[in-house]
Amino acid sequence: MQWLVTIVVVLAALGLVLLKLYRFARALVGIDNQDQDKPSCGSCPGQRAGSSDLGITLKPLVQIGDKTKHSVAVLVMANVSLASIAWGQEIRPPNYDESKASSLRLVSVLAGADGKRIESKDQWELQRKYLVDLLAKEEYGIAPSDPVSVSIEVFDDGVAVLAGEPKPKIRRRQIAVNLERRGKSVRIDLAVWSPKDRPSAPCFLGLNFRGNQSTCDDPAIRLTTSWCDNRNPGVIQNKATQASRANHSERWPIAHIVEGGFAVATAHYSDIDPDFDDGFENGVHGLFPDHRLDAEHPDRWGSIAAWAWGMSRLADVLEKLEGIDPKGLMVLGHSRLGKTALWAGATDERFRLVVSNNSGCGGAALSQRIYGESVARINTSFPHWFNRNFRKYNDKEDLLGFDQHQLIATIAPRAVYIASASNDKWADPLGELLSGHYASDAYALHGKRGLDAKELPAVNTPLVHGSIGYHLREGDHDMLLYDWQQFMAFAKQNGF
Numbered sequence: 001m002q003w004l005v006t007i008v009v010v011l012a013a014l015g016l017v018l019l020k021l022y023r024f025a026r027a028l029v030g031i032d033n034q035d036q037d038k039p040s041c042g043s044c045p046g047q048r049a050g051s052s053d054l055g056i057t058l059k060p061l062v063q064i065g066d067k068t069k070h071s072v073a074v075l076v077m078a079n080v081s082l083a084s085i086a087w088g089q090e091i092r093p094p095n096y097d098e099s100k101a102s103s104l105r106l107v108s109v110l111a112g113a114d115g116k117r118i119e120s121k122d123q124w125e126l127q128r129k130y131l132v133d134l135l136a137k138e139e140y141g142i143a144p145s146d147p148v149s150v151s152i153e154v155f156d157d158g159v160a161v162l163a164g165e166p167k168p169k170i171r172r173r174q175i176a177v178n179l180e181r182r183g184k185s186v187r188i189d190l191a192v193w194s195p196k197d198r199p200s201a202p203c204f205l206g207l208n209f210r211g212n213q214s215t216c217d218d219p220a221i222r223l224t225t226s227w228c229d230n231r232n233p234g235v236i237q238n239k240a241t242q243a244s245r246a247n248h249s250e251r252w253p254i255a256h257i258v259e260g261g262f263a264v265a266t267a268h269y270s271d272i273d274p275d276f277d278d279g280f281e282n283g284v285h286g287l288f289p290d291h292r293l294d295a296e297h298p299d300r301w302g303s304i305a306a307w308a309w310g311m312s313r314l315a316d317v318l319e320k321l322e323g324i325d326p327k328g329l330m331v332l333g334h335s336r337l338g339k340t341a342l343w344a345g346a347t348d349e350r351f352r353l354v355v356s357n358n359s360g361c362g363g364a365a366l367s368q369r370i371y372g373e374s375v376a377r378i379n380t381s382f383p384h385w386f387n388r389n390f391r392k393y394n395d396k397e398d399l400l401g402f403d404q405h406q407l408i409a410t411i412a413p414r415a416v417y418i419a420s421a422s423n424d425k426w427a428d429p430l431g432e433l434l435s436g437h438y439a440s441d442a443y444a445l446h447g448k449r450g451l452d453a454k455e456l457p458a459v460n461t462p463l464v465h466g467s468i469g470y471h472l473r474e475g476d477h478d479m480l481l482y483d484w485q486q487f488m489a490f491a492k493q494n495g496f
C-alpha cells in the first residue's frame, strides 16, 4: 500500500513538472506570447537571451502554423526534460526578496594568493595581478597574449551634424581600425567626436549595441555592416538599414558630452565579436584559432573578454590620436557592455577612469547575494559571454572563492563609477553598490577614500565623496543623459 501511495505521489509530481515544461515550451515558440507585443525591459527576469537590452518587442522566433507550434512545443518540452534530467536540476528561479538574499562570505580584496593580507601599497601591483589572473581564469577567460598588427585609416574628418544641425565646434572623425594576424583581419569602425577648442581632451570610450549610426542622426556616420540582432528596429536579416539611424541616440548625448569638454569615442560591439554563440569562430576570436575556448581549455576568453580586448586595441589608436589626451582615457559601458568596461578597466591600466552602468551579474553586482540574475541564469542564457570555468558556480555560489568586489578592486587606485537604476532589480542595485563598498580597502591602501555607503542612497542622489562614485537613477535599465551628467561631473572631480 505504501508503495502504491509513493508511486502515485511521484507520478503526480512528474506530471506537474511536465505540465510546467509544456507551458514554458508553448511560450517559447510563441503560442502563449502573442499578447506580449510590448517593449521588453532589461530588468525583467526570465527574458529570452539577448532580448533585454534591445528595447524591442518580444516576438516568437519563427512564424509557423499552430499545429507545427504544438509539435515544436512537445519537442522542446521533451528536450528540456531530457536536458534537466541529464543535468539533474533546473535553474533556481530569481530571488527578489532582500530578506532571502544570501549572506556574504567575501574574501578581502587585500587577501593574497596565500590568504595573507597585504599591508602596503608596494605590494599592490602583485596583488592586482593576482586578482586579475584569478578572475580571468575563473570567469572572463584569458585573452591571447600574442600581438596583432593594428593599422588605421581615417576615412572621415569633418564637422559633426547633430539633431539636424552642423556643430562647428565639434570635430567628427571616423576611423577604420584594422586588426590583422596570420592573414586574417577584422575591421572595427571607431567614431570620435572631440571639442575643437580643447587641444587635448579626455575621452570616454564606450561600445554601442546597434552600430555607430544608431548613436546620432548624422547622415555621414557609416552604417554598420556587422551582424545586428533582428529584433532591433531597422534591422533586416541581421543587417542594419538606414531606418536604424539614431535609434539609440538617447544613450549617446554627444553634443552635451563634447560641450562638457570631453571627447567621446564609440564602436559597434559586433565589429569586435558578434553577440551570439558560434563556437568562437567569428570576430576577433577568429584571429586566434589557436587560442579557442573549448572543453580542453575552459579558462580561455569568452565574448566579454573579447570585447574588452577590442577596447584595448581602440585605446592603442586613441592614445595616439591628435586632439585626445593619452592620459585621459576613460572606459564606459552599459549592461553587458558595462561588464565589458569593468573587465577592460581591470586588464588595461591606460583606462584611468572606469564607468559601469547597470552592469549587474558578472559586472558590478556581487554574485554571492543571489539576487536578480544569477550565475546559472547568465551562463545558460549567454553561454558565450564567460569562460567554461565560470559554469562550475551555476547555482553553487557557495563555491565561489571570489566575487565582483575583487573586480572593482583591480581598478584601484584609479577612479571607478558604478551606476544603477531603481527599476533594474535584475541587475541588483544593492549588490552593485556593495561591490564598491567592499572594494574600498584597496583604495584605503593608497590613502584614498572608496565608497562608505552600505545602503542604497535615495534615487538621483549621487555618492561622490571618494574615488568610487555611485548613483541610483530613478527609472529603468538604460543609460541616459542623467547618467552621463554624473559621469562627467565625477570625471571632472577626478582631474579629467
Ligand code: GCU
Pocket: 042, 043, 050, 052, 053, 054, 334, 335, 336, 337, 358, 359, 360, 361, 373, 378, 381, 426
Ligand atoms: C540581459 C542579461 C544581463 C545583461 C543585459 C544586457 O538582461 O541577463 O546580464 O546585462 O541582458 O546586456 O542588456
